[in-house]
Amino acid sequence: xxxxxxxxxxxxxxxxxxxxxxxxxxxxxxxxxxxxxxxxxxxxxxxxxxxxxxxxxxxxxxxxxxxxxxxxxxxxxxxxxxxxxxxxxxxxxxxxxxxx
Amino acid sequence: xxxxxxxxxxxxxxxxxxxxxxxxxxxxxxxxxxxxxxxxxxxxxxxxxxxxxxxxxxxxxxxxxxxxxxxxxxxxxxxxxxxxxxxxxxxxxxxxxxxxxxxxxxxxxxxxxxxxxxxxxxxxxxxxxxxxxxxxxxxxxxxxxxxxxxxxxxxxxxxxxxxxxxxxxxxxxxxxxxxxxxxxxxxxxxxxxxxxxxxxxxxxxxxxxxxxxxxxxxxxxxxxxxxxxxxxxxxxxxxxxxxxxxxxxxxxxxxxxxxxxxxxxxxxxxxxxxxxxxxxxxxxxxxxxxxxxxxxxxxxxxxxxxxxxxxxxxxxxxxxxxxxxxxxxxxxxxxxxxxxxxxxxxxxxxxxxxxxxxxxxxxxxxxxxxxxxxxxxxxxxxxxxxxxxxxxxxxxxxxxxxx
Numbered sequence: 001x002x003x004x005x006x007x008x009x010x011x012x013x014x015x016x017x018x019x020x021x022x023x024x025x026x027x028x029x030x031x032x033x034x035x036x037x038x039x040x041x042x043x044x045x046x047x048x049x050x051x052x053x054x055x056x057x058x059x060x061x062x063x064x065x066x067x068x069x070x071x072x073x074x075x076x077x078x079x080x081x082x083x084x085x086x087x088x089x090x091x092x093x094x095x096x097x098x099x100x
Numbered sequence: 101x102x103x104x105x106x107x108x109x110x111x112x113x114x115x116x117x118x119x120x121x122x123x124x125x126x127x128x129x130x131x132x133x134x135x136x137x138x139x140x141x142x143x144x145x146x147x148x149x150x151x152x153x154x155x156x157x158x159x160x161x162x163x164x165x166x167x168x169x170x171x172x173x174x175x176x177x178x179x180x181x182x183x184x185x186x187x188x189x190x191x192x193x194x195x196x197x198x199x200x201x202x203x204x205x206x207x208x209x210x211x212x213x214x215x216x217x218x219x220x221x222x223x224x225x226x227x228x229x230x231x232x233x234x235x236x237x238x239x240x241x242x243x244x245x246x247x248x249x250x251x252x253x254x255x256x257x258x259x260x261x262x263x264x265x266x267x268x269x270x271x272x273x274x275x276x277x278x279x280x281x282x283x284x285x286x287x288x289x290x291x292x293x294x295x296x297x298x299x300x301x302x303x304x305x306x307x308x309x310x311x312x313x314x315x316x317x318x319x320x321x322x323x324x325x326x327x328x329x330x331x332x333x334x335x336x337x338x339x340x341x342x343x344x345x346x347x348x349x350x351x352x353x354x355x356x357x358x359x360x361x362x363x364x365x366x367x368x369x370x371x372x373x374x375x376x377x378x379x380x381x382x383x384x385x386x387x388x389x390x391x392x393x394x395x396x397x398x399x400x401x402x403x404x405x406x407x408x409x410x411x412x413x414x415x416x417x418x419x420x421x422x423x424x425x426x427x428x429x430x431x432x433x434x435x436x437x438x439x440x441x442x443x444x445x446x447x448x449x450x451x452x453x454x455x456x457x458x459x460x461x462x463x464x465x466x467x468x469x470x471x472x473x474x475x476x477x478x479x480x481x482x483x484x485x486x487x488x489x490x491x492x493x494x495x496x497x498x499x500x501x502x503x
Contacts, residue, residue, distance in 0.1 A: 004446060006264055006348075006453070014260050015335070016447040040447070041256040041335030058264065058348050060294050062341035075337070082338035084290045 003027055003044065007059030012043040012075050014057075025072070032072030043075040055080050105469040108240035109175065112200020116240045117172035118403045118468045119146065120232055121419055122225055124178045125165060126151030127192075128185035134206075134214055135180040138221030143479065147225055148418035150395075150483045157186040160377075160488040163362040167399035169196045169203070173419050175232040176202040178224055180217070183209030202228050243277025243368055245468055248397030248405045249349045250283065252390035255410030255428055256334040259345020261456070262408035262427035262443040267351035268457025269406065269464065270370065274353040279365045281400055282350040283373035283393060285315035286386070290340035291347045295372070298355045303496040307358050308372060315376045315386075322385065349408060357498035360490050364401040365498070373400055383487040391415055391482045394422065404467050406460060414438040416475025418483040421467050424474060425460060440474050 002025060003013035013027055015038055023034045027046050043057070049069040054061035063080045073079065109117040124147060126135035132151060139149045150168060152161045169177040169192065177196050181189045189205055196203035204224055211217040249266050251258060270280045288295060292312035296305035336342045356369030365371050375396055376386045387393045390413060394405050398420045405420060407413065410427040412435045426432040429444035436442075441460055445451045467473055 004260060004453075006260065016260070039256075039333070039335060041260065043335060043337070057341060058344045059352075060291070060344060062344060063338040076335070077332060077337055080337055082290075082340060084338060084340045 005046065006057060009059040010056045011045060011047055011049055011053075012055060012057055013046045015040055015042050015044065027072055030071060036074070038074060045069045045071055045073050045075050047071050049075075054083075102241060103239035104242050104245075104465045106239045107237040107470075108244075109172070110236040110238045111172055111175075113170070115172035116238065116244055117174070118240070118470070119173040119419075119421070120175045120235055121173050122147045122176045122178070122228055122232065123169060123174050123419065124149050124180060124221065124225070125169065126153075127179060127181045127187040127189055128155050129153035130155075130182040130185065131180045131208060134208055134217050134221070137214075137218045138178065138180065138225060141222060142225055142229070143481070145229070147229075148481050148483070150418050150485070151180075152187065152485050154487060155185045157188060158487050158489070160361065160490055161485055162188055162192065164395065164399050164485055165192055166195045167362040167364070168395070168419060170199040170201065171398060171401070171419055173403060174201070175235055176228045178221060178228075179203070179205040180221065181205055181207045183207045202231060240468070241277075242273070242465060242468075245273070245276075245278040245464075246281070246365070246401040246403050247273055247278055247464060248281040248283070248373070248394070248400065248402035249408070250390060250393045250397060250405060251287075251346060251349065251408040252415075253409045253411035253413040254346075257427040257444055257447065258408055258410040259342075259348060260427075261446045261453075262410070262425040262441075263345055264348040264453050265441075265443045265446075265456035265460055266349045266406050266408055266425055268453060269460035270349070270351035271353055272457065272461040273464065274351070274368065274370050277368040279368055279371065279401065280351075280353070281359070281365075281371045281373050281397055281402060282347075283375050283397065284346065285311050285372070285374055285376055286319050287346040288312050288343050289316050290338070290343040294340075294344075295347065295350075295355065298353075300354055300356050301496070301499040304355065304357065304499050307497055308355065311358060311372065311374045311376070314374075314378070318376050318381055318386065321381045349406075358493065359400055359497070360493055361396040361488070362399045363493060371400075373397065377488045378491040379489060382489065386488070388486060389484060391417065391484045392486060395483060395485055404464055406464065408443075412438070414475070414478075414480070415482045416473065416478070416480025418481045421473045421476050422480070423460070423463060423467060438474050438478065
């Protein structure tokens with residue numbers, strides 16, 4: 001076993017060791033052949049994820065899919081993007097409303 | 101009440117300690133050597149050295165030393181002053197004495213210098229240690245514990261093993277009724293909305309958002325971004341993902357409040373410790389190293405600190421034991437004497453996150469019951485305290501007290 005699911009809600013799993021191209025990785029009982037080498041910590045889809053769908057890790061959204069992602073496919077900069085709005089670049093005065 | 105031990109140390113102020121420590125406290129760097137010499141013969145006998153190096157007074161450092169000298173793990177305090185520093189030594193002595201603890205001050209300039217101050221100090225410590233043998237011993241429950249968490253020397257494994265493992269332990273401790281504290285708002289940039297959604301009230305949610313915005317602004321003035329290109333090589337894709345790795349130490353409980361260094365929560369639950377100073381950027385980095393953060397967690401009452409490390413920090417702390425949770429199995433094999441929990445075994449199919457979480461929970465209770473941590477047995481007693489400034493927290497920061 002070389003992947004870990006951090007929350008039951010997640011649609012991705014995380015590699016617990018590095019893999020080489022051609023290695024077979026088991027994800028939820030499905031065998032997936034790795035098209036490329038990937039290091040520990042990289043994410044693989046554990047089901048089909050549609051373009052625009054949230055990527056869930058630790059049970060929370062960490063960004064959105066930028067295209068359809070197949071089960072077992074690498075989920076990274078080429079398939080997803082951040083949803084995070086860096087609010088701290090906005091007007092500070094408004095942000096500190098209610099905070100001391 | 102189901103006690104975790106029957107022999108906790110009861111202080112006159114009603115709080116309960118899991119250690120019975122004497123602190124020797126230098127009030128300026130110029131008194132550091134004398135204080136260290138006083139402590140040296142007792143360093144393996146629960147006498148710890150803490151202090152503040154600055155000569156100029158600062159409300160934060162006063163508040164920190166007051167909170168630390170009246171921490172439930174501390175039974176008595178000896179203050180060592182050069183004599184001309186700006187620290188309010190009379191105020192500190194009075195605060196410690198009014199907590200019911202034996203305390204005294206030696207002023208080097210009024211005690212005949214180095215040699216005679218060391219001698220007087222050692223005599224004082226010897227005598228007070230005899231007195232502390234009579235400290236009342238009482239049962240203590242898990243819900244009376246305060247537990248902090250920090251990460252240091254993180255690597256790509258931290259966010260998938262040790263941090264979520266600590267989060268699961270925190271969930272169990274919060275369910276026990278304990279106080280759990282997480283911190284470092286600078287590492288939470290990107291998950292503030294997720295965090296705010298866990299706040300006990302909408303007002304607290306706004307305060308949590310504000311604390312992360314403050315950290316983002318503070319670090320950007322210092323020229324530090326949070327997401328680096330190296331993060332993407334390690335498989336992290338977005339800012340929010342990176343922050344979630346650190347944030348996962350907090351577990352999944354409702355967030356009961358926001359505190360600042362020296363604030364001791366009065367009810368069980370999960371708290372965010374805001375370590376970033378208020379106002380304009382002054383005094384440089386909020387925390388110059390991991391031990392500055394540990395000292396702040398202890399000042400908020402932490403009896404035990406859970407320390408997540410991937411690359412392999414070896415530190416402990418004065419006053420409260422540190423449990424080291426090692427995220428990386430290679431590091432664990434390399435530094436096993438320094439580590440308490442092999443969380444990285446998850447990566448080698450030798451355990452699950454839930455098992456690691458249960459082990460951290462069990463070990464936290466065992467250490468609270470008196471078991472030594474790795475860093476304690478190796479004699480680690482790190483301590484550092486610098487300059488900062490804070491505004492006091494308002495009532496909306498701890499909404500659960502009202503009910």
